[in-house]
Each structure stands twice: as C-alpha cells, then as structure tokens.
Amino acid sequence: MKFAVIVFPGSNCDVDMFHAIKDELGEEVEYVWHDATDLSSYDGILIPGGFSYGDYLRCGAIARFSNIMGEVVKAAEAGKPVLGVCNGFQILTEAGLLPGALLRNKNLKFMCRTVPLKVVNSDTLFTNQYSEGEVLNIPIAHGEGNYYCDEETLTRLKANNQIVFTYAGENPNGSVEDIAGIVNERGNVLGMMPHPERAVDELLGSADGLALFKSIVKQWREANYVSHA
Numbered sequence: 001m002k003f004a005v006i007v008f009p010g011s012n013c014d015v016d017m018f019h020a021i022k023d024e025l026g027e028e029v030e031y032v033w034h035d036a037t038d039l040s041s042y043d044g045i046l047i048p049g050g051f052s053y054g055d056y057l058r059c060g061a062i063a064r065f066s067n068i069m070g071e072v073v074k075a076a077e078a079g080k081p082v083l084g085v086c087n088g089f090q091i092l093t094e095a096g097l098l099p100g101a102l103l104r105n106k107n108l109k110f111m112c113r114t115v116p117l118k119v120v121n122s123d124t125l126f127t128n129q130y131s132e133g134e135v136l137n138i139p140i141a142h143g144e145g146n147y148y149c150d151e152e153t154l155t156r157l158k159a160n161n162q163i164v165f166t167y168a169g170e171n172p173n174g175s176v177e178d179i180a181g182i183v184n185e186r187g188n189v190l191g192m193m194p195h196p197e198r199a200v201d202e203l204l205g206s207a208d209g210l211a212l213f214k215s216i217v218k219q220w221r222e223a224n225y226v227s228h229a
C-alpha cells in the first residue's frame with residue numbers, strides 16, 4: 001500500500017507520520033508538497049499536524065485552498081482512506097470534507113500532553129484493529145482542538161456512528177460530547193486531534209497508535225486482494 005504525506009508550509013508532524021508508515025508499519029510512503037496536482041498513484045492520503053501557513057487566519061483556513069486539496073477531495077470521493085491528524089483534521093473541516101469546526105481550546109492555552117482516548121467505533125477502516133471501548137494513550141498538542149458542531153450535525157454524527165474517538169479522562173479542550181475524532185458519512189475520511197503517529201513505539205511512551213495504521217492497511221489489502229488461483 002502506498003501512502004502520501006501531504007506537506008504544507010508550516011507542517012511539522014510530516015516526518016513523524018512518514019516514520020510511522022515507513023519504519024514502524026513497513027509500507028511505502030512519499031512526501032507530497034501542497035502545490036502538487038496529482039494524487040492518483042497513492043492508495044492512502046495522510047494530512048499531518050502542524051501550523052500550516054502559520055495558523056493564519058484560523059488553523060487550516062488557508063491550507064484548504066492549496067492546489068493539492070482538489071486532489072484530496074477527489075481521493076475522498078473515490079473512497080480512498082484520508083486521515084487528517086490535528087492540523088490535518090482542521091484542514092479537513094475547513095475543506096468541508098468533515099462536518100463541524102475546531103475552536104480555540106476552552107482555556108485558551110496550547111495543550112501538549114498524553115491523554116486517555118476511547119475507541120467509540122471500532123467498525124471503521126481506521127479502527128478495525130481496536131476493540132470497542134478500548135482506551136488508548138495518545139498525545140495531544142494543539143491550541144484549537146475544541147470540536148464544535150450544531151445540534152442537528154451532532155444528531156447525525158450519532159445516528160451514523162461517525163464519532164470514532166472521545167476523550168476518556170478529563171475533556172482537555174471543551175469539545176462537544178468529548179469528541180476527539182470523527183469520520184465522514186461514508187467512513188473513509190477520519191479527522192482526529194490526538195496524534196497516533198507519535199505513539200507508534202514503546203520508546204515514545206506508547207505504541208497504541210500503531211493499530212490505527214495497521215487497520216488502514218488490513219482493510220486495503222482485503223479490498224484489493226487479487227486471487228492467483
């Protein structure tokens with residue numbers, strides 16, 4: 001399986017994401033600069049965290065207009081897995097690929113720590129290697145991680161099982177219903193504030209994020225299995 005890690009000016013988790021895929025997962029991965037206009041040769045699209053365009057005007061608000069985003073939309077429409085972590089999640093909401101918005105943390109501070117994260121839906125292509133209700137240790141590092149959506153959207157998210165992760169301990173940022181990660185209705189676009197790519201080896205303090213990437217690969221291999229019998 002071949003992944004693209006999209007790099008914007010100001011991305012700073014691109015190297016961690018690349019490392020997670022190449023060294024920990026052992027899959028193919030390439031950096032793709034935000035100016036590129038073709039993602040057709042990639043099977044999975046990863047939008048890493050960081051401070052794209054210095055977080056002006058809002059986190060992700062400028063990155064959403066980069067050339068590459070038209071291709072990210074195409075990939076999502078084609079059913080390819082698209083994962084946005086932290087700034088990546090913010091970009092996906094700004095682009096309209098995921099509902100809702102990420103607001104300033106309720107305490108107005110940048111928060112950087114490992115939090116307990118609950119797997120609410122293990123029936124997605126991103127979470128099939130977890131069990132429902134499992135609690136993971138995954139780092140957060142954000143200033144605008146306070147997930148907000150209106151009542152109608154929340155009702156829809158619940159009805160379609162689109163809430164994938166919630167904060168299991170104290171809600172660190174004020175997110176509606178402790179939401180930490182959601183998928184689109186089709187289930188192939190995941191946005192999450194915590195950083196699974198920073199939790200792929202016990203040496204980093206946790207390896208709980210690795211199964212997320214393994215889930216993507218497992219689903220892809222099953223979907224693209226070619227019998228030579």
Ligand SMILES: NC(=O)CC[C@H](N)C(=O)O
Nearest residue numbers: 049050086087142143144
């Ligand atoms: N680690 C990140 O991706 C941070 C995202 C964004 N710059 C924020 O502070 O909310």
